Amino acid sequence: MLLVEGASDAAALHGVAALLGRSLPAEGVSVVAMGGATNVARHLLELPDGVAVGGLYDAAEERFFRGGLERAGFGRVADAADLEAHGFFGCDPDLEGELVRALGLEQALRVVAAQGELSSFRVLQRQPAQRDRTVEQHLHRFLGTRSGRKAQYAAALVAALAVDAVPLPLLGVLGVGPPQL
Structure with missing residues (x-):
C-alpha cells in the first residue's frame, strides 16, 4: 500500500508505473490518497497486520510523516533518510515542482x-x-x-516524461532505483 497526500500524487504514481510498463493494481499495490499529510498517522494505525507500506510526501510535510510513523509504532524516525528506509519519499518542494x-x-x-x-x-x-x-x-x-x-x-x-527523467522520489516509492546512465 502506498499512502499519498492527494489525488495528484496518486495520478502521478499510476502514470509513472504505466511509463515503466507496470500496473500497480495488477501487482496488488493500492495507492491511497489520504486527503492531506495530517491524516498519515490514522491511515498507518488502521493498516492490517503484514501489509507493506510506503508513501510520497511534500518536503514541507515531512514532520507529519515522521510523527505518523512514530505514533504507528515504526520506531524513531529522525529525518528524511529514516523515512526512505521505511519506504516514504519526499518531493522537493512538492510533486509539481519535481x-x-x-x-x-x-x-x-x-x-x-x-x-x-x-x-x-x-x-x-x-x-x-x-x-x-x-x-x-x-x-x-x-x-x-x-x-x-x-x-x-x-x-x-x-x-510527457521520458523514462530516464522520472523524479527519484517517484522511482523510490515504486521500489525502482535510479536509471543507470
Missing part, C-alpha cells in the same frame, strides 16, 4: 498548451500579484488554482 523540474519549463508549458489552457495561464501571469514572480512560480500557482487541476496535470506531466 515534475516541472524533470520536464523543464519549456516542455511543461507545452503540456499546458496541449491541455488547452495556455491562454488561462497567460491571464494568470498578467495579474498584478503575479507580475514580480518567475514563470516557475506562475506555473506552480496555476496548477493549484482549480479543483482537479493538480491531478489532471500530474497525469499529463508524467505522460
